[in-house]
Amino acid sequence: MTNSYDDLEGAGCIFVIGSNTTACHPLIARRIYKAKERGAKLIVADPRGIQLSHMANVSVNHRMGSDVALLNGMMHVICKNGWQAADYINSRTENAEALFAVLDAYTPERVQAITGVKAGDIELMAETYAQNSPAALLYAMGITQHTTGVDNVKSCCNLAMLCGNVGVAGGGVNPLRGQNNVQGACDMGGLPNVFTGYQPVSDADANAKFSEAWGRPLPDKPGLTISDMVPAMLDGKIKALYVIGENPKLSDPDWNHFNHALNNLELLVAQDLFLSETAQVADVVFPAASVAEKNGTFTNSERRCARINKAIEPVGNALADWRIISRLATAMDYPMNYGSAGEIFEEMRALTPKSYAGMTYERLGINGLQWPCPDTEHPGTPYLHSEQFARGKGKFHAIEYQDPAEMPDADYPYFLTTGRVFAHYHTGTMTRVSKHLDHEAPFGYVDINPLDARNIKVGEGDPVVLSSRRGEMEVAVRLNEKLPPGSLFLPIHFGESAANLLTSSEALDPLAKIPEFKVSAVQVCRAS
Amino acid sequence: MECKFVPSVCSYCGTGCGILFQVVDGRLIGTLPMKTHPVNQGKLCIKGWNLHEHINSELRLKNPLIKTFGRFSRVNWDTAIRYTADRLQKIIKKHGPDSVGVLVSAKATNEENYLAQKFARAVIGTNNVDHCARL
16 A cells, blocks of 8 residues: 555545455455545445445446446546646656556547446446545555556556556545555565565666575576466476465366376475365475464554564474475575574675665564664655655556457356455365354355346255366355346355366466456356 | 563555454464554454464464375474575576575565575675565
8 A cells, every 4th residue: 555544534535446345355445434424425436336335436447357448538637627636746756647548538428338337337337536635546456456457557557657646645546455465575585586675686786685594596597477477387397386375276267277287297396274275286285383383573554564472382393484485495504593483583684785674673662663764763754755756757558448368259258256255265275264254154155146046946045057168066056136137146255166267367467467356257157 | 361462563455554462371362453553543353353363373384394106294493494405506507506596585574585685685785686576
C-alpha cells in the first residue's frame, strides 16, 4: 500500500476494485465501514455482488477481465468534465498526453459494451471518485491475477494520479496483501531478480556488495519465477525443488500439468507445518515450527514490520525455518551459525539501507515500524511519494483494453473466477484443521446464478461437473443470485474440489508472470 | 500455574493484526486481539480468534520424513539434513546450480525469507528463487 490503514478513515472516497475485503481482509474492511460512517463515499466494482457492494454509494458488476476498460472509461469521463488535477499533473507527473490520447476512445457507451456496466454508472463512478478527494483506491488479486495484471495495476495508478491522489494522506493506490508476509517475502529478496530492498541481482554494485557480505561470488542473471520453473521442470532443466512453507501442488495453475512437472523432479524437499498435498509427494519433509513457536518479524500490507515472539516450544522435533535452513547450509559446506532470529535481522538491515536500515528489534517494539525507515532516528513512513515519486515524476501509461486469454465460447460458455471465503486461508492447510473454521465452511462448492442452475436443471447442493480445456471436477452447487448469469465462482481452499484443475498455466501476464486465476472459460453440467 | 500473554502478529492474512497468545503452563490455549495495536485496535476476525487451533492440531508434523520406495519413514534431523545436503550437492555437481529451484514463503518471517534467498544464491548459487506472491 502507498498509504496506511489509518489513512482510510480520512478518505473522502474509497474505491474498492477486485477485493472482497470483508471476507479476505476483515479488519481493513472495518476501516472502510468506519470511513463510510464518517461520510466518505464508497465505490465498489467487482464481477460478483459482494458484501461491500450492499453499502456502496455506487456498486457495479463489471464483466470479468474488463478492468482496464472500466478504469479508462472512468478517466474518459473525468477528463471530459475537467475534473482532473491539472496542477498535480503538470508539476508531479509525466506522459499524461499519451494517456489522454488513448482515453478519447473509451466513451461510456463503448465501455458499457465491453464491461456490461451502464454508461450512467460509469459517469457516476467517475464523478464520485473525482469529486470527493482525497480518494483511496483499494485492490487485491481481482486486479492482479490476470494476463493483463500489470496493465490493470497501471490503470489504477493512472486514475489515482489523474486526480492527484498519490502522495497525499487519505489517498493512494493500495494493494491488499493476501498472505501475512507476502510484503516481507518480496522485501527480503524472495524473488528471482532482486536482493533485499529490491536491489537488482544484475546491478554490479549491489551484486558486489552481497557477494562480499556473503563471502561467495553470486549469480547476476535473474532466475526463474515460479511460473517459469514449471516448464523448466518438465524440460528437465530443474531437477530439484526446495519448497518452504508453500503448497504449490494446490496453489499453482493447471493441477494436471503441475503434477507432471513434479513427477519429473529428481528431488522434492518440502518444509511445512502439515503433510500438505505438496509434502505428500515430496522425497524429504522437514517439520517446521509455527508462528507461536519462534521469534522473527512479519511485514504487513501497510509496510509495517512487526515482531512475533515465541510463546511455546515447537511441537515434537519441529524447528523454526531459519534453523532448518541454517543446518542445511552448514551441511552443504556454507556454515551458518546464527544464534537467534535477531542476528539474522541485524545482518539483513545492514544490507538494506533505504527501507529497513533504521529498524532494530528494540525500536520495533509492539507496534512495529513502516518502511522506508532509513536510519535509527527515522519514525517510519505512513504514506509514500509525499514530496516526489520514488522515480522522480509519476509516469502515466497509455493502456489499451485487451480481452482475457480465454473468453467463453460454444464449448466452454461460462466465465469462471476463483477466490477465498471468509473462514479459510489459501490452500486450507491451516484453516481446515481448525475446528471452528472448518465448521464454518467444511466443503468446497461452486457458486452459480439461480437462472443458470435452472437451465442445467440443478438445485442447491446438487453435484455438477465443471470442465475446462485443462481438466474436470465434480463439486456441489451453491445458488447465488449476486453472481451475474453466465459466471461461476469457485473457492481455492479445497483440495478435493481444486479450482486449479480448471485454470490455465499458460495464461500469464507477460511481465509479472502471474496466472489468470480470475478468468477461465468452463462448461458446467449436471453430474450423471 | 503459570499464565502469560505473548505479543505477536496474526498470520492469517496480510493485514497484520496485533494479537496476544495466551499460554498456561506452556500450553497455548487461546488468541486475543491486542487492545492498543495500531492495526486492529482491539478487534479480530474469526480466523484471528482461532489462530491457535492450527498450531495445536494433532496433524502437525513432528519429525523429519524421508521417502523410500514410496513410503515415508521417520528419521532424526542429522539424517534428514545429511541426506538432503548430499542429494542437492550431487544434483548441483552433475547439472549445475540452476538445476535447483527454491520456493520461499509468504508465510515465513522476514528473517527466514532473507535466509532462504541467501541459501539459494550463496549456498546453491542460483537466482531461481520465488514465492507465491503471484498465487
